[in-house]
Amino acid sequence: MGKESGLKERYSRQMLFAPIGEEGQRKLLESTVCIIGMGALGTVLANHMVRSGVGRVRMVDRDYVEPSNLQRQMLFDEADAAEALPKVVAARNKLQRINSEIELEAVFTDVTPANVLELIQDVDLVLDGTDNFQTRFLLNDACFSKRVPFVYGGAVSSRGMSAVFIPGVTPCLRCFIQSADAGGQTCDTVGVISPIVDIVASYQAVEALKYLSGAAEARRDSLLTLDIWHNQYYAMKLGKPREACPCCGLKQYPALREEEATLLSLCGRDSIQISGHEPFDLALWHQRLSPAVRNTKVNDYLLRATLPEGERLVLFADGRLLVQGTDDPARAKTLVARYIGS
Amino acid sequence: MELIINGSKRELQLESRTLAEVIDKLGLSGKPVVAEVDGEVLVAEQWPAFAVMPGMKIELVHFVGGG
Numbered sequence: 164m165g166k167e168s169g170l171k172e173r174y175s176r177q178m179l180f181a182p183i184g185e186e187g188q189r190k191l192l193e194s195t196v197c198i199i200g201m202g203a204l205g206t207v208l209a210n211h212m213v214r215s216g217v218g219r220v221r222m223v224d225r226d227y228v229e230p231s232n233l234q235r236q237m238l239f240d241e242a243d244a245a246e247a248l249p250k251v252v253a254a255r256n257k258l259q260r261i262n263s264e265i266e267l268e269a270v271f272t273d274v275t276p277a278n279v280l281e282l283i284q285d286v287d288l289v290l291d292g293t294d295n296f297q298t299r300f301l302l303n304d305a306c307f308s309k310r311v312p313f314v315y316g317g318a319v320s321s322r323g324m325s326a327v328f329i330p331g332v333t334p335c336l337r338c339f340i341q342s343a344d345a346g347g348q349t350c351d352t353v354g355v356i357s358p359i360v361d362i363v364a365s366y367q368a369v370e371a372l373k374y375l376s377g378a379a380e381a382r383r384d385s386l387l388t389l390d391i392w393h394n395q396y397y398a399m400k401l402g403k404p405r406e407a408c409p410c411c412g413l414k415q416y417p418a419l420r421e422e423e424a425t426l427l428s429l430c431g432r433d434s435i436q437i438s439g440h441e442p443f444d445l446a447l448w449h450q451r452l453s454p455a456v457r458n459t460k461v462n463d464y465l466l467r468a469t470l471p472e473g474e475r476l477v478l479f480a481d482g483r484l485l486v487q488g489t490d491d492p493a494r495a496k497t498l499v500a501r502y503i504g505s
Numbered sequence: 506m507e508l509i510i511n512g513s514k515r516e517l518q519l520e521s522r523t524l525a526e527v528i529d530k531l532g533l534s535g536k537p538v539v540a541e542v543d544g545e546v547l548v549a550e551q552w553p554a555f556a557v558m559p560g561m562k563i564e565l566v567h568f569v570g571g572g
Contacts, residue, residue, distance in 0.1 A: 204572040294572040296537060319571030340537040340568050341549060350571040360572075386539075388566050397511075399539075399566055402546050 170264070174216050187376030188216060194375040195219040197286040199274055199302055201250040202226070203355065204316050205292025206238040207364035208371075212290075213258045215372060219266040220258075223282055224250045224292075225273040225436075225483070227465060235357035249464045271464060272481060273438065274298055276419050279305040288312045288371055292364075294350060296343035297418075303328065303336040304416035312374060316367040320353050321392030323363035326401065327370045327382055330411075338405040339386070349432075359391050433488060435495035440482040440503070448478055452502060474498055509562045525552035527563065537568035 178188045194217050198208050201224035212220050228243040228250055243253040251269035258267055274282060279301055283289050289306050291314060293299055306313035310330040317324045328335045366387060373381045385398035404411035427436045445466045453459060456468035466478045474488035486495035506519050508527065517530050524547060528534055540547045541564040547555055
């Protein structure tokens, strides 16, 4: 079977859907998306993009697979968690088997003001799979400064939300909210059920398909909010960009100007991330730490160990450090100083 | 004052009768919330100057951060 007929077979049901058709499918195959965050939303988004035939999919995430992810992060399995594989690597491995025609880029990194513009360069659309407002504001500002559409999605508990933000056409996230205070409502504090994740990410995915296949007129022009346990649904009209918005009106893009925090508390997760260290030689650190620590796990990307004090230390090859089991930055610094030095 | 908030009737004791006070009474000040009153979208900086009237329909949309 030739490539062309193979493609026709693979995407036949999607091409029969008249609003996409053969032309829309061709546009999808020529498109590039960037998915930031490869957790619950991100895995559903990537699954849709790759199966639908979006030609190039860049996935960015800083985290690795853990057993508590498996309830809802649909591309991962028990072997990925046992191996403590980076989520982007585990996702790429799975997606390659689903659609080998797609160019997949797995970027294992933290998204920061220093790298965000490079990460969204040359992409047609950015899909939001992040789990915090700080990164969302950064993505929002980066996308609006480079005029790249940004499809917001969020899910926690049984509640979810989604909106399509198009620079120069619709408002952006900052037109609606300024506060990044989630009020303690994160997936790690109040939980989340998997159907809301699939629903929100699917709302995001369909908007991506509309935009990338050339059906801009079909865009949903509302901020959708729903609670699938309590049976509530509300669609608020997006309206116009706000003149006083730091992005749309004032073109300031505040998050791009922020200094990168070296110490970051991962909200609600009982973890502190510390960045700014030189890259780690993981094999060397494995040797050094082994006498003092237990339950070590090392792979090409990270070294994880349980400290005698009870906390877990994770060293990433790129120089990041994670202290799990505390939300106290001072405690995290103390432990890092004790085992890694400064 | 009786208001209709997210589709339900609520009785709130208000002094300044502004949208900012309503949102404060509901414990949502400082949170990522946007309001819609009779089809008009109102962001946080507009709440202190917006007077609420009895029976007004107010939708409060609380942005969801997880994912």
